[in-house]
Amino acid sequence: MEKPLREGASPGPSWAPTESTAFRVYAAAVGERAEASPSAPGNGVSTRSSNLRAVRKRPFVARLTTDIVQTFEKCNPEFKYSESLNPKRFLTNPAVPVHNDGLDNANSDLILYVNLELVNIKSNRRLVFFSMLFTKYQLLPFRNIRPFTQEFPFHKEIRAMDLCFEMREYLSLSSFWYVIQEMLGQGTFGQVAKCWDAETNNYVAVKVIKNQPAFYQQAIMEVSLLSLLNERFDPDDQHHIVRMLDFFLYQNHLCIAFEMLGHNLYELLKRNSLRGLQMKYVRTFSRQILDALIVMKDAGIIHCDLKPENILIAPTKLEHYKYLLSRNSTINSGQPPDDLLREAKNTGRFFKHVGSIYPGSEARNGTGSAYRILSEDEIEARESKRPKVGRWYFPRGRLDRLIFTYPWKNLSEENLPETEKADCLALVDFLRGLVEFDPNKRWSPVQVGSINRHLQFNNALQPKIPFSYGSSCGSFGSHGSFNDNTGLASSYGSYDFNSANIYNSPMDPSGFNLRSQAGGSFLGSSPDIRRRPHLSHGGGIRLSPGGPGPMSLGASPSQFTPPNSHMQIPGAHGKYGASPSRGALGSSLGKAAAVGQYNRRRNQGYPPMPMPPPHEHTSQLIHGHQGDGVSAARFDAYGRGNSGYLHTTLPSHYSWRPHRGAGSGLPSDPSSSRGSFPPTNYNGFPPLHSDVSADTLPSTSSIPDPADWDPNYSDESLLQEDLSLSVELSGLHLRDSSGQTNRSSRLAPIQSHDITTSNPSASNQRYYSVFLMCSAIPKSLCYRNNTDTKSPLCRGESWSLVCSEQTATFRCKKGFWEDILVLDLEECGMPPN
Amino acid sequence: MDLPKPTSTAASSAGTETPNPHAFTCELPHSIYALAFSPTAPVLASGSFLEDLHNRVSLLSFDPVRPSAASFRALPALSFDHPYPPTKLQFNPCAAAPSLLASSADTLRIWHAPLDDLSASAAPPELRSVLDNRKASSEFSAPLTSFDWNEVEPRRIGTASIDTTCTVWDIDRGVVETQLIAHDKAVHDIAWGEAGVFASVSADGSVRVFDLRDKEHSTIVYESPRPDTPLLRLAWNRFDLRYMAALLMDSSAVVVLDIRAPGVPVAELHRHRACANAVAWAPQASRHLCSAGDDGQALIWELPETAPAPAPGAPAVPAEGIDPVLVYDAGAEINQLQWAAAHPDWMAIAFENKVQLLRV
The missing domain is CATH 1.10.510.10 (Transferase(Phosphotransferase) domain 1)
Structure with missing residues (x-):
């Protein structure tokens, strides 16, 4: 049989069957025929094959590979082999067992x-x-x-x-x-x-x-x-x-x-021979990182180790570059406290970690910070100890030089395309905003994110932004009422950075309102310089791409509130302040605040609207309750317990002292706020809430309106949970009619306050633990009830646990949906008596 | 693709009831799995598959020049007992070296099989050595799923074990040269490429290439599409080391790999109608291979001439897949297939209790 092989084209020796091959030419028709009669003795061999096929178990090849142990066991009943006998390929180094x-x-x-x-x-x-x-x-x-x-x-x-x-x-x-x-x-x-x-x-x-x-x-x-x-x-x-x-x-x-996930950003850079990335990727990456940072800021979390190694790239995601913030995230409590940071501005640049920041170690018993400022001697010693080599990571001394000459494409500054140059310029300015030492002037993610976005997409909006900022700035000098609408983002930055207290973390608008008002009134007409970056940025960059110099940020000394002095307020009021934006606004004051939040969300300016701080605070308190289904127990706890809290904390803002403990003075506003705690709110809650002090924590995650400031809200509720152990356990605590829950909740602010100041980490932990605990339930319930789809049908507007003698009932509710899981306690090994 | 013109011989044999004149069958009293051609003598070794401790290795002689049904017969004198069914048999590939037969089951065994006397009075092969790598603590060693004798370096035999390791033996000295944890799961087959390079397939679904000069690393040439689909068999093209063929468990596909394009098979051969059980490359050609499976077919394939571009998604195979050039219907599930360099005109298949020599 001849095969028409093209000998010359064949890369290797050809092969052809012999003249007398047992094989025949394959043809599809032949295959079908063979299929129709598989036992046809076409080649004259077996006629028993169809019978054999019926009894055939598995191919020998499988029985001698994947099933060889079973096969050998059949051969020799004593034979046994266990995978545990396989040699272990150790991944851990060292692999020597010790503990x-x-x-x-x-x-x-x-x-x-x-x-x-x-x-x-x-x-x-x-x-x-x-x-x-x-x-x-x-x-x-x-x-x-x-x-x-x-x-x-x-x-x-x-x-x-x-x-x-x-x-x-x-x-x-x-x-x-x-x-x-x-x-x-x-x-x-x-x-x-x-x-x-x-x-x-x-x-x-x-x-x-x-x-x-x-x-x-x-x-x-x-x-x-x-x-x-x-x-x-x-x-x-x-x-x-x-x-x-x-x-x-x-x-x-x-x-x-x-x-x-895939590689991290550092590996990506390294694969590019550390030559950097094109500006558009820098921008894409930055935007995504900022996006995440904004979310984290909403959550009150600082990423303490943001670096290329901790940014992983998800290769398969639609957005192509997905980022994450994973390692070493920590709550603000791990940071040096703000007073140290403030001092540091004058005295030195370095901090020394004098204790472990980990809770559970000796630092827990300390009075607060595990950091202290290095003395000048120490800095000198440290400097001298450090070898000179390797200190210059970049060959250029200036930021703008560095960026303009970065060899991302073997292009020198001269032949950079104009668009790239403009982007470089923007980046320089962007980075300057980020590396500003003064936390008050440093840009926050929201701020930066808005700029970044605008730079990228909304060119048409650009004229508006500086304008609105400016207007807000101008009117703001005398009264700080609404600077948060525009400048809130900037407040954020310093705030977060300095805060040593977890209660700061929910950056809720009301807190900002209050603070900036306070700042405004106390500072008088000191202009908020942080507007300037916006101005120059939004408008300036594109217009004059040639000169990065004049864009320098933070040139004007901003006398901003030492954020520490406000620490308690945002946390405390945040619980109420965040919600108004969700609707149900009863008063113009509240509306104003809500609009402010709305605007801030969109980074637009808002016309200044002078407003006395206490009033606004009060109104937000009210609306906070109305707007959200805060559980009755919590509300109650706050209604009563918080009044004292307000008394003590508010004054500290006015007195400008970094005041953490109980303060005194100026009771009028708080008392008014207390007076405005309407019991009607209390009554307005759904029966489920009043029945059981259920937690709304796990439920608020899905809010239809993007303008809502929901994250804050959830944070606030979290905060409440932390306030005391009893409140913390309220999620599981059946509230009896005697109102003991309330009583115990009343102690909450004070307790938590102490905890917070003395040992923030512990409280943080408990705080979030409870959140976890609460969030675990509805989700799992959903999974149980929808085992087929595994889809969280009901994320749970609220959940509750009711126990009788025989049963425990979990209920998980959202809107019209309610998932109920009834557990038979006896079956669970808990017979009554 | 170039299809050979049908010849009268093949065409006539297909539809007739007469026995195929170029296929010779030898029946044995037990089912057969392992097969091996001797490189020197016209002898074929076959190993039984019995779920019993007592299995048997039979030697069969044939006449490659004037084949006849009578000349293809078992040599009862040269048959010997073997504990457990042999997972593989192989003669020493180096013709100059002493004629040795290796078998793998619970351990690797080396048998001395001179094969110079095929008469009824000849002495059966003697067990020369048992190469056992078991730990002193364990009663049984991990079963060997396969082994391969290095043609370039005949003192080297590499074994594949379900304990995730590949062991390279120096059979001259009877010692382990090296043992590698090759895979994350049981290793199912091993094939030498060069003196110090071997490849293995595993239950973890990967084909890995090892170089004894750098034992710390391996190259994953292929991974089965759904992770953890075990790979059962591997054949490395001796003539063109770029190509390998691998079989997946319970799959009718023959996956042809080009090690220059790791991860993406150059071709997947899909014409078997039941799972493929064995695959072998043509001993003297670079682009032909034969596969056999539970559909009772032995298919000879010819790969496209132009080497496909290694870019994924752009295989140089027709969209409807590659058709085999030749087909043989055994009529029963084919368990084994051997196509030896010493007898390139002959192929041996095993089905049921029969060994069949096919002229190709």
């Missing part, structure tokens, strides 16, 4: 190897959950209460966290396991491994935290923050924040599962 019964190495890292299964056990913990629930929170007067088994290694600090775990474990009864595939990275916190998630058929990145209290605490914090960010502030994954998929405890190691 934790030989599971950990000397660094307290879990010794990871390929195919190790990180199991998230979620079953068989129901009894624990219930007994804990009942013993700790006295839900039901059961006599035979099983002792709460403490299985967590650092129990004292994480009691609320335990509850989280237990809740989740109870409510999702299946267990997940993650099979380790390869190591992605090792760090001080622990390790990150690429794992196969059999449940979802996906790869995930699992962070395995070291088995040490400090790291554990830090990671718990990360879990709290991420779930806060994911579920509350970015529920639709729009803001480039990494998604946390799961967290659990495995062999005393906290494990956090993240979505799998």
